[in-house]
Amino acid sequence: MNLKELAEHLGLSQTTVSRALNGYPEVGEATRRRVLEQAHNLGYRPNAHARRLATGRSHAIGYVFPSDRSIIIDPIFSDFIAGASDFQAINGYETLLHAGGQEDEMDVYRRYAEMGLVDGVIVQAPHVDDPRIALLNGLGLPYVVHGRLNDTEEGYAWLDIDNRGAFRKATKLLLDLGHTRIGLLNGLEYLTYAWHRRQGYEQALLDKGLSIDPAIIFAGLMTEENGYRHALRMLRLKPRPTALVLSSMMMVSGALRAVHELGLTVGKDVSLIGHDDGLPFLNAEGLVPSLTTTTSSIRAAGARVAELLLARVENPDDEMAHELWNVDLILRGSTGPVVA
Amino acid sequence: MNLKELAEHLGLSQTTVSRALNGYPEVGEATRRRVLEQAHNLGYRPNAHARRLATGRSHAIGYVFPSDRSIIIDPIFSDFIAGASDFQAINGYETLLHAGGQEDEMDVYRRYAEMGLVDGVIVQAPHVDDPRIALLNGLGLPYVVHGRLNDTEEGYAWLDIDNRGAFRKATKLLLDLGHTRIGLLNGLEYLTYAWHRRQGYEQALLDKGLSIDPAIIFAGLMTEENGYRHALRMLRLKPRPTALVLSSMMMVSGALRAVHELGLTVGKDVSLIGHDDGLPFLNAEGLVPSLTTTTSSIRAAGARVAELLLARVENPDDEMAHELWNVDLILRGSTGPVVA
DNA sequence: TTATAATTTGAAAGCGCTTTGGGAAGGAGC
DNA sequence: GCTCCTTCCCAAAGCGCTTTCAAATTATAA
Numbered sequence: 001m002n003l004k005e006l007a008e009h010l011g012l013s014q015t016t017v018s019r020a021l022n023g024y025p026e027v028g029e030a031t032r033r034r035v036l037e038q039a040h041n042l043g044y045r046p047n048a049h050a051r052r053l054a055t056g057r058s059h060a061i062g063y064v065f066p067s068d069r070s071i072i073i074d075p076i077f078s079d080f081i082a083g084a085s086d087f088q089a090i091n092g093y094e095t096l097l098h099a100g101g102q103e104d105e106m107d108v109y110r111r112y113a114e115m116g117l118v119d120g121v122i123v124q125a126p127h128v129d130d131p132r133i134a135l136l137n138g139l140g141l142p143y144v145v146h147g148r149l150n151d152t153e154e155g156y157a158w159l160d161i162d163n164r165g166a167f168r169k170a171t172k173l174l175l176d177l178g179h180t181r182i183g184l185l186n187g188l189e190y191l192t193y194a195w196h197r198r199q200g201y202e203q204a205l206l207d208k209g210l211s212i213d214p215a216i217i218f219a220g221l222m223t224e225e226n227g228y229r230h231a232l233r234m235l236r237l238k239p240r241p242t243a244l245v246l247s248s249m250m251m252v253s254g255a256l257r258a259v260h261e262l263g264l265t266v267g268k269d270v271s272l273i274g275h276d277d278g279l280p281f282l283n284a285e286g287l288v289p290s291l292t293t294t295t296s297s298i299r300a301a302g303a304r305v306a307e308l309l310l311a312r313v314e315n316p317d318d319e320m321a322h323e324l325w326n327v328d329l330i331l332r333g334s335t336g337p338v339v340a
Numbered sequence: 341m342n343l344k345e346l347a348e349h350l351g352l353s354q355t356t357v358s359r360a361l362n363g364y365p366e367v368g369e370a371t372r373r374r375v376l377e378q379a380h381n382l383g384y385r386p387n388a389h390a391r392r393l394a395t396g397r398s399h400a401i402g403y404v405f406p407s408d409r410s411i412i413i414d415p416i417f418s419d420f421i422a423g424a425s426d427f428q429a430i431n432g433y434e435t436l437l438h439a440g441g442q443e444d445e446m447d448v449y450r451r452y453a454e455m456g457l458v459d460g461v462i463v464q465a466p467h468v469d470d471p472r473i474a475l476l477n478g479l480g481l482p483y484v485v486h487g488r489l490n491d492t493e494e495g496y497a498w499l500d501i502d503n504r505g506a507f508r509k510a511t512k513l514l515l516d517l518g519h520t521r522i523g524l525l526n527g528l529e530y531l532t533y534a535w536h537r538r539q540g541y542e543q544a545l546l547d548k549g550l551s552i553d554p555a556i557i558f559a560g561l562m563t564e565e566n567g568y569r570h571a572l573r574m575l576r577l578k579p580r581p582t583a584l585v586l587s588s589m590m591m592v593s594g595a596l597r598a599v600h601e602l603g604l605t606v607g608k609d610v611s612l613i614g615h616d617d618g619l620p621f622l623n624a625e626g627l628v629p630s631l632t633t634t635t636s637s638i639r640a641a642g643a644r645v646a647e648l649l650l651a652r653v654e655n656p657d658d659e660m661a662h663e664l665w666n667v668d669l670i671l672r673g674s675t676g677p678v679v680a
Numbered sequence: 681t682t683a684t685a686a687t688t689t690g691a692a693a694g695c696g697c698t699t700t701g702g703g704a705a706g707g708a709g710c
Numbered sequence: 711g712c713t714c715c716t717t718c719c720c721a722a723a724g725c726g727c728t729t730t731c732a733a734a735t736t737a738t739a740a
Contacts, residue, residue: 016689018728085439097425099425101425371718387695
């Protein structure tokens with residue numbers, strides 16, 4: 001069943017039917033009702049491609065993951081996309097995913113733009129100095145960055161959480177509890193969020209007049225195993241750190257193993273603060289003792305980024321959104337005063 | 341730059357240019373080379389929607405996740421999709437994702453089919469008696485099931501791993517080591533894979549003349565917390581189970597906490613076998629002791645399912661694929677003979 | 681009543697591609 | 711010389727929508 005057949009069936013022109021269906025005002029109320037009703041009864045659905053060709057809009061948003069996999073292996077991305085895709089679905093936008101393949105990430109954007117496959121893209125995990133921004137600006141493809149570049153916050157739309165502030169707050173809490181040797185287990189620091197966290201951590205130490213010790217800082221893939229290995233390594237140092245700040249729950253999970261293995265007690269011998277993206281399968285509160293966290297829902301961020309992007313697609317001339325989310329520091333049982 | 345402009349630029353008709361670009365034989369070699377070269381130089385890209393409208397094929401594969409979230413929260417899905425999407429990208433197919441929204445999963449399939457949005461879909465996490473199969477058969481939308489229904493293996497294309505065999509093997513290994521009280525921490529058992537695992541587990545026990553004890557069986561969301569809580573609960577029973585079989589690495593992670601908390605030793609007081617989907621952020625080998633696992637790469641499964649689906653889309657009359665993957669049982673340090 | 685404005689409807693063009701049904705040019709066979 | 715194939719190319723139709731421009735109908739004003 002296509003438009004033409006539906007129109008014939010109704011004894012109307014395609015024009016009128018199309019208008020009735022799409023809510024244009026130049027159509028009588030009675031006619032509109034009739035059209036809507038019959039379209040529903042006959043199960044008519046407009047062909048997506050025909051509509052896209054005619055309107056020039058694809059009603060789809062693209063997500064491109066680099067082929068080196070270091071991003072998509074992070075389980076937080078499925079939650080981000082779930083949030084975003086959900087919002088999009090409700091607003092009539094499809095979600096296009098591109099994971100790897102042999103094509104370079106930048107080429108995918110180019111192809112997306114030139115073939116009209118998507119109306120906009122969401123840029124994930126921006127680097128400290130990310131070349132994608134310039135490319136997308138050049139292509140004229142609307143986008144919103146989830147995160148920020150390091151140098152500039154202008155010239156592109158973004159939503160980010162205050163990673164710097166969060167890790168500064170977390171580190172400061174530990175300092176206030178008397179800890180002076182505080183380890184950091186971070187993500188890859190060419191990614192801005194990890195870099196910001198590093199900055200927040202260092203800032204808090206410097207504020208107290210403490211120095212930065214590279215021996216108790218790790219930056220790398222946020223796997224359980226890295227959490228374990230590097231927590232173990234650090235906790236074996238003399239003097240050992242009495243507290244650790246961790247960039248992901250996965251790393252916390254590994255660090256817990258290390259702590260147990262050394263016969264130490266969380267919240268007493270070692271204080272832990274982890275960053276919690278609110279992943280449904282790894283719950284900070286369910287740990288024993290429950291985990292003090294910096295918390296921000298990655299899923300909510302996904303939904304909001306999608307919202308900003310759709311706004312941008314539909315009103316390209318509106319001002320670019322810059323949205324910085326505060327991160328809550330939630331005090332639970334894994335942090336305590338340093339013991340002598 | 342569109343076809344018309346490119347054709348004019350070359351002094352050829354759209355027909356010839358289109359044929360040259362798409363590899364049709366009725367075009368001179370010299371002409372073809374010229375066309376290809378100029379198209380490249382001028383950066384011509386065919387408009388995706390125009391092509392789709394003309395050919396009636398969308399060159400896209402759809403993934404629909406139920407809105408209740410219980411599926412997508414499982415981190416294995418991002419890895420599955422990464423594998424599938426990767427394969428598709430290499431073969432010129434886009435990946436369409438639908439996560440939740442207010443639309444019912446079945447309605448999404450209907451819409452996909454009627455609007456021509458995708459050429460096929462991959463059905464994830466089939467239920468023991470899954471209504472999606474009948475719907476898709478009715479819609480005539482090609483699909484491949486990742487997993488199986490319980491009752492029948494005919495009438496639909498599928499790829500599955502031998503969950504029943506894997507858990508039977510795992511349980512038998514423990515029995516052979518002298519364990520007689522073996523707990524099971526499983527996924528939601530209305531999902532076929534979990535149901536099959538349960539069957540394999542029970543079969544192995546029954547083969548030895550042992551009975552099934554519901555007190556040491558858990559079925560639910562495979563979160564870290566559930567792993568912890570139910571391992572803890574079971575290990576506190578008297579007599580306590582001397583071994584646990586776990587359906588996911590996430591649950592293993594939680595169970596390890598429980599074991600440590602009770603002051604027990606993995607591989608001695610408690611033997612553990614987990615199912616490992618090969619997730620990059622949680623490594624069975626990196627645990628201490630390393631974890632004995634039933635192992636099957638979910639990412640490889642994703643790639644292969646995509647391959648089967650594309651074959652099905654392009655040759656609808658070929659026989660339906662039924663592919664059952666063997667699951668390796670990899671012996672590592674977390675299993676040992678029962679101690680008196 | 682008639683002129684004018686407002687409301688509804690339609691015919692047809694156009695979006696950018698693929699593909700059908702020929703047609704011209706050149707070579708082989710007689 | 712002619713016919714018959716190939717080989718290579720093209721004009722035009724068609725995919726199923728949206729949208730422009732114009733016409734028909736009805737309501738309002740004079």
